[in-house]
Amino acid sequence: MELFFLALLVLLMAFALGSGFPVAFALPGSAILTIGIAAATGFIFSTGPDAFFDTGGAYQWLSAGVTNFRGIYWEAERDTLIAIPLFVFMGIMLQRSKIAEDLLVTMARLFGPVPGGLGISVVFVGALLAATTGIVGATVVAMGLISLPAMLRNNYSVPLATGTIAASGTLGQIIPPSIVLIILADQLASAVDQAGSLRQTLFKDSTGELSMPSDFAVVSTSAGEMFLGAFLPGLVLVGLYMLFILGFALINPKSAPAVHEEGTFTREFAGKVFMTLVPPLALIFLVLGSIIAGVATVNQAGAIGAVGAMVMAGYRLKEGEKGAYTPAILGVIALLGLAVVISFFGAVNIKRIETSQDVVALVLALISVSLILIAIFWSGWRTLKFEDTLRGVMVETAKTTSLVFIILLGAAMLTSAFRAFGGEHLVKEFLQGLPGGFWAQFLIVMLVIFILGFFLDFIEIAVVVVPIVAPILLADPSANVTAVWLGVMIGLNIQTSFLTPPFGFALFYLRGVAPAVVKTIDMYKGVVAFITLQLIALGIVGLYPQLVNYLPNRSSLLSETAPPPQNPRLQYCMENLIYADFQKNGDTILAAISKAEALDMSYLPKSLQKDLAKGFETAREAIPQMTAIRDAEAAVEVAAVDYRPFHSQVRALERDARRIDARIAELQVIVDRAGPTGIYTQEQGERAANRIKTLTGERDALLAQIPAEWEGVHKEFAAIQKAETNARRSYRRTVDDAYQPVLEAKAILRHADTLAAIESEIEVLREQIQTMEPDAAVEAIADMRGRVGEIEGTSDIRKGLTEARKIMRSRTPDLAAATAEIDNTIAELKADLSWRQKAAKELLPELVAYDQVINRNIGLRQQDRLPEDMALDVASCLSDHRDISLNF
Incomplete structure (x- = not known):
């Protein structure tokens, strides 16, 4: 029966949307009606309202209108979503102030002499408007009113003209700032948490270990990272559009002729181009540049964009x-x-x-x-x-924002109902049961989203489909994709929903402003090529994830809050760089170590001598241990060739068995609660028990298919893999132990002059406390002790001050004893300075020179942040997806 009500939920939603019922009410309405019908049916014809729910009970899911709805309401106040009204305001303000119109007219004159120039100008302006407005309807209408008549007058092919305008208007869905990307980032944030739990459970079930290495965790995303990730794919799409139009014009010049206008390239026109282009470009730079540079969050950038749009509107409305x-x-x-x-x-x-x-x-x-x-x-x-523009913009912003948020609330209720009837389990079982692993699952999801785009708007797809499928895709360790890549891929796919008949909204907008001579069938023909280009762009981004991942990684590693080099996620890529450095500069590094070992350190304290000598000795082990890592890694790669087929087969069987176990556990609850005093009837309990027997047989049959040699093969491969893990851990301990003494010695010696300056102050303190009250003396000694403590390697010097403070704080302060302890401090300080100042002059320069040789390899993990050039290399390395499935 759960499947019946699940089908009813989908049919009710489809009927409501197909009949033109507002989306904001169709989604929650379908959920509430289905839950109500299921609960009433269970109450009247079965054991109670809970009877036909897959998980939980009717009361739990009926409360979606109360407790669950309240939870969703509070979630709608999430910080990420605040950016939506800001960017909506920005876009509507620029559209109402006719800045978009200026761009279209000016760029059409600028690009006109180029074959297909009018079409290229529409794409160029569409990209600019996407980066400043992101409002598809406004962009398509503006370009349809201004550019379409001009293109038709100049004998452009009607399908090409309409397709270009419709497609260019949708660029706002993928080029940041974009409402789609903000919503996707919000949905993916919770999906990442679920995916992390799924991957952690998978790791525990597969290996038996309780904790998963943090570098195997699913990496979250934010609206800012989504903006950065979508930037290059957006440019790829713009480039494909322009190349297509140019190629079409060259092959068929009559369908996209060049337009030559007398007196276009004048000084006055150049000034017009400057004043038309520079302000929007400056606004794009401020909004996106502030995010990329890490100066502003997405919300702050949205505020910058809203204010900038209002300032631009202020002079445009008063132009002349x-x-x-x-x-x-x-x-x-x-x-x-x-x-x-x-x-x-x-x-x-x-x-x-x-x-x-x-x-x-x-x-x-x-x-x-x-x-x-x-x-x-x-x-x-x-x-x-001026014509009450601000009020109109604010009203439109409120309407658009309210619509988005109501759809978010309704979609969350629909998703809750979908899960109530086991829909999520069905989707998960279907996807995970597909042959071909992650990429088969991913292609099916992309196909479903593409087909849904024929009927649903981008918001419904983003908030209904993504929460269900994203955790499954993100949890898969074989592809190990990032959330930002998945989000951008879904965003590119969702963009087609504006172009695909019969419900492509861009087509509706254009149909509303196009002249009667433009037939609807021509518009449908025109968008086919651009839909194909969008799918090509989708394929390019899928094959080259660096297009998405590089900018977010680069921004993160170069920001003020960049993760330190000891961050587990960075180690694999850092070690690849260090290995290359060892190969290139290994002799130089070993020579620097030999030179450091020959330094005269006889006058240093024994502990410092020992630590430095041990550090130099340990540093020699770094290069051989890095070689051991590469050898172990190569051994894993060789062994993986034979092991991978076994691993894939067995893990698939175990995954199916775990799914059956989960179902058995649910049925066991019914058996335990069946009977005269239970919530289930005896008949239901018997049916559940019989079903358990059947499922147990199926599970045992699955596990029996595991090859007999699996355990031996797995143990052998696990040993090889563990050797690589141990080699990496050993190397990291070695380089940390090798570099830490150098850091400490440099810190000690650099403060020699500071310590020398304090000597006279301690002597003054010794005299001052003779006339002080005990409380004042305690305060003065504590202050001096704190200042001495700020200097590295002064624990022995501080002891006397510590004892002096303790004496003066006692019930019977002894000034003479306290003075004697300060004398001990002065004596220790003099003894310390005797070697510290000499070492600062003789040894410190040599340690600094040694540090310059090893701080980018042996000492890299101990740096505060990665050097810029290495950060860029690591960002590039992290931008590719690394298969980690053999660790599970």
């Missing part, structure tokens, strides 16, 4: 009038002023004003911020007074 550009000029001057302040004075903090220079920086910053506020309010006032 005196002082039209004054607010914008004020804003630009203020931003330049802030840039100058930050460049010359650094970060300005009103709580840390100490010098006159800080005061000057604060005053300049306040002036700049004041000018920015004036520019914003002035522009806002203009947009409000």
Whole structure:
């Protein structure tokens, strides 16, 4: 019966959507009706409202309108979703202020003389509008009203003209900032958590180990990373569109002729191009550049975009009038002023004003911020007074945002109902039962999303399908794909939903503004080529995941909050780089170690001598141990050839057996709760018991198919694999032990002058406490002890101060005893300085030279962050997907 109600849920949703019922109410309505019917049927004809639910019970799922709905409501306040109204406001403001119209007209004149130039200009403007507005309907309507008549006048092929406009208008779905990407990032965030749990469980079941290595974990994503990941694929799609139009024009010039306009390339026109292009490009740079540079979060970038769009609208609405550009000029001057302040004075903090220079920086910053506020309010006032533009934009923003959020809430309720009737289990079993592993599953999911795009909008697909299939795909260790790559691939696929008949929204928008001479069938013909190009782009991005993963990795590793080199996720790629460095510079490294071992360290304290000598000795082991890693890795690769078929066969059988075990456990609950006092009837209990027997037989039959030699083969391969793991662990311990003494010695010797300066202050303290009250003396000694403690390697010196403070804090302070302890401190300090200052002069330069040779290899893990060039190499390495399935 669960399958019946699951089918009813899908049919109700399809009927509601097909009959034109609003999506925002069709999704939750279908869920509530189906849950209600199932509960009522169970109450009337069976054992109770819970009878026909796969998991939980009717009361749990009926509460979707109360407790579950409340949970969904609070989830809608997630930080990621705040960016949606900001980017919607930005897009509608730019469209209402006719900046999009200016771009279309100007670019059409600029590209006109090129074969297919009008079409190329539409794609170019579509990409710019995508990066500034992201509103498909507004973009398609604007281009349909302005560009379509011009293209038809110049004898463009009707299918090419309409297809170009419809496809270019959809670029806003993949080129950031995009609402689709924000929603996908939000949905994938929870999917990553589920996938992480699934992978952890898989690792435990496969290996028996309780904890999974953190470098095998599923990597999460954010809206900012989705924006970065989609940037290059978006450019690939734009390039494909342009190449297609240019090629079409060259092959069939009559269908896409060049348009030559007299007097186009004049100084006045050049100025027009500059004023039309530069502000939107500057806004794109501020919004996307701030995200890429790590200066702003997606929400902050959205606020920048909204304010920037309002400032641009402020001068565009007053174009031709005196002082039209004054607010914008004020804003630009203020931003330049802030840039100058930050460049010359650094970060300005009103709580840390100490010098006159800080005061000057604060005053300049306040002036700049004041000018920015004036520019914003002035522009806002203009947009409000000119045809009430601001109010109209805010109303449209509220409508669009409300629609998105209501659909999110409704889709979450639909997903809850889908899971209530076992839909998620069915999907999981179907996908995992497919031959071909991850890529078969992935292709089926992509095909389903593509087909759904014929009937559903992008939001419904993103919030209904993604939460169900994403955890399954992300948990698979064979492909080990990143969440950002999966999100961008789904985003590219969803983009086709705007073009695919019969419900392609871009086609509806264009049909509404196209003249009667344009037939609907021509529009359908026109989009076929562009749908094909989108699928080609999908294939390119699928084959080259670096297009998606590189920019997020690069941004992460070069940001102020970059993960340290000891981060487990970085080790594999770092060790590949270090191996190459050892191969190239191994002799230089060994020579540096030999030179360091020959240094005279006889005057250093015994412990420091011992640590340094041990560190140099250990450093010699690094290169052989790295070679051992490569040998072990090669051994694993060789053994994997024969092992992989066994592994795939057995893990598939075990996975199916675990699925049966899970079903047996659910049926066992029915058996245990059946009877006169239970919630299930005796008949239901008997049926469940019989079903358990059948399933047990099926499970045993599956496990019997495991080859007899599997255990021996697995143990042999596990031993080879463990040798590689141990080699890597041994190498990491070795290089850490080799480099740590160098770091400590450098820190000790660099503070020799600082320690020498403190000597006289301790002597002054010795005299001062003679006339101090005990409490004041304790405070003064504690302060001095803290200052000494900030210097590396001063534990022996601090002992005297510690004892002196303890004496003065006792019930019977003894000034003479405290003074004697301070004398001990002074004596220890003098003895310490006798070797420390000599070593700072003689030994420190040699250690620094040694460090410069090994800090990018042996000492890399101990650095605060990766050097920029190595960070870029690691980002490139991390951008490919690495199969880790043999570890499971």
